Amino acid sequence: MKCAGILIALLCATALSAPAQDASDSATQSKIIAMEGAWNQAYKSGDAKALDALLDNAIVLVNDDGSVQTKVEFLAGVKSSHPQAGQEQQVAPESFSVHVFGNTAIATGIFRAKGVEGGKAYSRRERFIDTWVEKGGRWVCVATDATPILH
Numbered sequence: 001m002k003c004a005g006i007l008i009a010l011l012c013a014t015a016l017s018a019p020a021q022d023a024s025d026s027a028t029q030s031k032i033i034a035m036e037g038a039w040n041q042a043y044k045s046g047d048a049k050a051l052d053a054l055l056d057n058a059i060v061l062v063n064d065d066g067s068v069q070t071k072v073e074f075l076a077g078v079k080s081s082h083p084q085a086g087q088e089q090q091v092a093p094e095s096f097s098v099h100v101f102g103n104t105a106i107a108t109g110i111f112r113a114k115g116v117e118g119g120k121a122y123s124r125r126e127r128f129i130d131t132w133v134e135k136g137g138r139w140v141c142v143a144t145d146a147t148p149i150l151h
Helices: 002-045 048-054 071-080
Strands: 055-062 090-101 104-117 120-135 138-148
Touching: 002 048, 002 090, 002 104, 002 120, 002 138, 048 055, 048 071, 055 071
Parallel strands: 055 138
Antiparallel strands: 090 104, 104 120, 120 138
């Protein structure tokens, strides 16, 4: 009888905590979506300072060509490749989702990028996965990967 009471208490506690977890996950999802938008905007405008705040110092960036960059290398590339007037890069998300696992969030989706690179115009679609972790009360991206969609 005592076990049945404990089991019922555990089930009730679990049922009561689920809505609180859903609300917390929803708030985190909204925060990550906003941060992904801030990342896109900062990248388009060449704002290395804003990117620096969003990215963890130990981030691993896997580019669409398979190369890997550190945060320092990525930010240096953003500064050196900032487009001239009229050559701004366009990044438009086509699909997006965020899954929350405690203090970790995984953002996945597809985006279309257009711009000029090395004097040549490009347009491509890519699938991405970004891993965000809450550290010291703030969310930072610790890993990102972009893979071209070839069809």
